[in-house]
Every structure is written in C-alpha cells, then in structure tokens.
Amino acid sequence: MDQNATIKEMAAPEGRVSPAQLVDFVARAFVAAGLPQPDAQTVAGLMVQADLRGSDTHGVIRLPLYVRRLRAGGINVKPNICVLNDRASAALIDGDNGMGHLVMRRATELAIEKAKVTGVGWVGVRMSNHAGPAALYVTMPLAHDMVGLYFAVGSNNHLPPWGGSESLLGTNPMAVAVPALEEPPIVLDMAPTVAAYGKVRLKAQRGEAMPVGWMIDREGKPLTDAKRADEGHLLPIGDYKGYGLSLIIALLAGALNRAAVGREVIDFVKETGKATNTGQAIMAVSIEAFVPPAEFKKTVDGFVRDIRQSKRLPGVERIWLPGEQSHAKQLDRNAHGIPTPKALRESLDAVARELKIAPLN
C-alpha cells in the first residue's frame, strides 16, 4: 500500500462512499459492539484501507462476521496485548484474543523498531484473530525503507496434505512487500491454493460452476459445483509444492508462536464464540543494512520496467507486476470513493439495525 495514502474527506459519486464516511460507520459499529473508541477507530481505518486497495473480500465486507464474533464472546473486546518474549531482533506477542488488526499493527510496529536497531525484526503473534489482508501489514515497513514479509495461519482448514483427503491445512497466506522509487511498490500477497475460498463462495452465490483444478471431492475427482464446496477440498498450487508452502507457513506463523495449527484450527465462521488462537508473523528488513535504499529502489524501478516492457504472448495486452493492480485501484478509490455493491450495503444495513446505530449514509 502507498504509505502516503490518506483517508480524505470528499463527496463520493453514486454507488460509492467516501473512505471517511466508511471509517466513521465501521468505527461506530465496533463501539456499539463493545470496542473502546480508539481501538474501534484503528480497526475501522485498517479495514477501509483494505477496501481502498481493492481487497474487497478482506476489508469492510468482514464487518458482520467480526461483529458476530465480538458479540458471541469469540473475540476479546478489551485485550491486554503484551510482549511475551523479547530479544533484540525477535519477539513473541500474545494478542489476548483481541481484534487481529490491533495485534498485527502492534507486532509490525515492534518489528520495524527492531529492524531500525539491528537490521532485522521478526515478531510472531499468538492468540490473535483474522486481521484482514496481509498487504495492510507487510507494506508498513516500506515507509521506513524496509522490506516486509508476512506469514499467517488461515482461519479455516480447506487444504489437505498432498495425497490426502482430510483438510488439516489452511489457505495460509504469505506476503512480501518491496519498495520502488517511482514505480508502485511490489506487493505479493498469495495463498498456496489455486483458488481462494472466498472465490468459491462467490461462485456458489452466483450459481456458477468452478473451473476444473480449483477443488476435488473426497474421492479426488474434480469438484466444479461450488454449492457442494463443503464436500471437497481446495487444490494447492504446484501440487506438492503448495502443500509444502502451506505446511511451512503453519509452522513459522503457528507452531513457532504456540498458535493453533492442524486439528487445533477452528472454523471461525461457524464457531463464533470460540477463540481462534490465530498465529501470524511479520518481518521487517532494513534495506540500508545491505545497500543504500535509493540505489536499491532505482534497481527495482529498472527491473519493473524491463518486465513491463518485455515481449508479450499473443493476445496479452499488458504485463502486470504484483501489487500494481491494487495500487491502481487505490489511486482510483482515494479519488472517487469506495464502491458499495448492493449486497455489501444490505449487510452493513443489517449490522446497523442489529447494533441500533445510524446506517451508512
């Protein structure tokens, strides 16, 4: 994410809402659900930042679920987030089952502080929760001329081991962000599965079939009926490679932090009253420890342009860099507001009714 992005006061065109209006609504909802005002504001700001950069599946759309979990006691409204272990370049934070956004923001700030002093900071968290898209945190080090790396244990198990028929692994994301000079930063944010589970849900809602290669059923046969998703499993990228990636991320972001992995992972959508013990890990790496940041960022610009201008396959109009489309969305949405499709509006209105607060204007 562009670190200069600010949430502006503005009039949004029809079908769109200004970031400030959306932050205000989300913060009011969280206050009504029991969060202290400053925490509500922080989480709302991060959630709207997610929408600004186009993470439509990981931003404000999650508000109803978060509220449900807060009200069911599945998330602690007044957590005592504390540092359990603290070394010069490594720390473990216990999130006390608070909102993941609060826990991860604290962890990222600590990783950046450590990297300033020693060159590298790695902060793991336990007893955290779903924290929105990785991009929110992995891009925070960029403003400090640092590279960010992020690993997280997914909030559901949808992936079996390679050859297996039991989902013991999640769509555990990994993300890396690298700054450029004039070009948008490179932001890779990927799950080790061919399709994200959110995409499967979308296909089910729309009554569309899934392409072969997204999922298999319990016999290993292609599953294309999205409504039957519960009867099958996601497929990993690169066969056994995606399985290995998911497992490694579970170990680095989960087991290393005494967070839930494997059979300990609960379905956070279904078990709203239970703590997830979500594990995440964020790393900040100071560029200056290796090479002058200006020189590095110029190299990134050059590489980006070589790639963008390289020969394309027939029919391909443009070669994109990881994070470039999100960056373009961010520019557009900062200028013109955030689209609020009918289904999103309705779900936010329902939250307002439930919490007895004024709806989003």
Add this chain to the structure above:
Amino acid sequence: MDQNATIKEMAAPEGRVSPAQLVDFVARAFVAAGLPQPDAQTVAGLMVQADLRGSDTHGVIRLPLYVRRLRAGGINVKPNICVLNDRASAALIDGDNGMGHLVMRRATELAIEKAKVTGVGWVGVRMSNHAGPAALYVTMPLAHDMVGLYFAVGSNNHLPPWGGSESLLGTNPMAVAVPALEEPPIVLDMAPTVAAYGKVRLKAQRGEAMPVGWMIDREGKPLTDAKRADEGHLLPIGDYKGYGLSLIIALLAGALNRAAVGREVIDFVKETGKATNTGQAIMAVSIEAFVPPAEFKKTVDGFVRDIRQSKRLPGVERIWLPGEQSHAKQLDRNAHGIPTPKALRESLDAVARELKIAPLN
C-alpha cells in the same frame, strides 16, 4: 539434512561408491583445477552431502561444469570472501566470485552467530556462484535449534513474467527447514516453476515427451518436445503466483545484495568464462526466542504424525512430508553408498582424464 550424518569409511556395494571415496575424488579434482586443498575439501564434502540426501541433479553431477568454469576463469579459485556490511542481525558478504559453496557456508555460519545473539540473522551474498541444493545451507541452523530460510537467484533465466514471452526470471528457489524431535526435519526446497529445468534436460536426453503444463513455446502453446526446450519457457506454479514468487526472490536474494537479476543474469552453462554475480540469502531464526525448542519440536512431531496418518485419497499409499524422502535416501546412502549411474561415472572419468588425476575407484 540430518546434522548427525557423517561421511563414513565403508565398502560400497556394486554400482555404489562410498561417500569418503567420492569426497576424495572430487577434492582431488578441485585441487587440480586450482582450488587450495582446504577449500577443495570443503566443497567436495558439501557436494557429496547433496548426493547423500538424494539431490542427484545438484551434487557431484555438477563437477564437470564447475571444473569447466574454474578453468575458463569464470570462478575465482582464490577468492577473498569478505563481509561488506555488518549489523547486529544483518550482513552482506561479497563472495569475490569464489565457489558458491564456500560463500554460502560462510554466510550461513554468520547468520547462525547473529541469531544466537539477537534471535535472527539474515545474511545476503553477492558475487557468489551456484552452491548446490538449498538444503545444504537451510538445514545448517537446525543443529542450533534454529529454523533456516533460504532464497537464491537461479543461474539461468528460464521463466517469463506472467503473460510474457521473454525469460527475465529464473527458477529462483526458496527453501525452509524446521527441526522435529523424533521425526525427520521438515525441509521444503522448491522452485516456483512446475518443472525444474534439470527435468526438462533429462526428458531431452531420454527422448521422452514432456507433459502439457511444463513449458510453453513463444506463442504460448504447450511445448512437449523436450529437445525444443530452447524455443520455449517454463511455466510457473499457480500461474501469476509462481511468477510473483520468482520476482520477489530475485529482489530479496539478488537486488538487495547488488547481485545480478533480470537481464544481468548470464547463462552459467554457456558463458563459462564470465562471473555470474549470483545472489543468495540465508536466514537463521532462533526457536528459543519464541518458544522452548523441546516444546516446539514436540509440536512439529505431533503435526507431522497427524498429517501422515490422515485420511488418504483412493490409490494413495502414503502421505509424505517435505524432506522426508530425502531423509530416507540419506539413511540408505549413508549405510550403503551413493549410486553412480553409468553416465555420471563417464563424466567423472572424463574430468579425471582432463585434469590428469587418478579416476574414482
């Protein structure tokens, strides 16, 4: 790799050679090619360790190429490997174009030292060379109750950006190693392409067709004739995801270390007289900084067993963990010697003739 693996004196059964004999031969070859005796011994030991754990494409089989590059002046026989930047948790090493094994061993030792003090060590290298399989280095931290992470820029460009038709990226590997208690360590060592280029070469040698999905030609059509590999490109895992991974690894292991990326990467097989300026990065993370190592390793054991014993798809006999098959090979080869197929024997004999040294017995 099992840190307890030692290279034993033993009589090898027919078609196999003892690790000690192989180390002796490889070391003699390197001395004849100009390497100082201790360096020759170190590199030979690491190359044979690669063969011991089943990395048949990245171990002793590379001797002829290394010797060719050493004799052509493409690798510096007496490098002054030095630390350019040195922070508490981060360092940049200049390998002075020495053998990659020497550079990476030094880098890994330094990363481990830093992790002992601060919890994390990240050491990047520039002016390095092909260093054999990632597993050699990424497993070194395990004996210190640390996790290892490794990124490297591949020694060739075989991968275009997603949508592109020009190979500006390599099969840049990433590797992660995590120790267990009674179970073999988890070792993930993967390239972001569906197939390794070595597998393509093997298909060409055998006159076999490649499966659809390994490569495309310059028009984007499936390329299955391995003999025409030069006319096409490898495909990334997970489409744009594998492209993103390769790019990110190029930035972390290459650009951050002022090593070659993109158009700067030379073909180390064809341009034997030129320095590759290979970039690699190794990270050591102290488990103790997060959780007591014994507790962590017990958790890994439990997770491994849950996965291994989980329900399998019809027809699947066993679920493997990343690194488990290499571990099994290592036990077998430590006990019974390293297989030396006819083609390998012949190429080693040719090296012996060229260097006027006694052949491998």
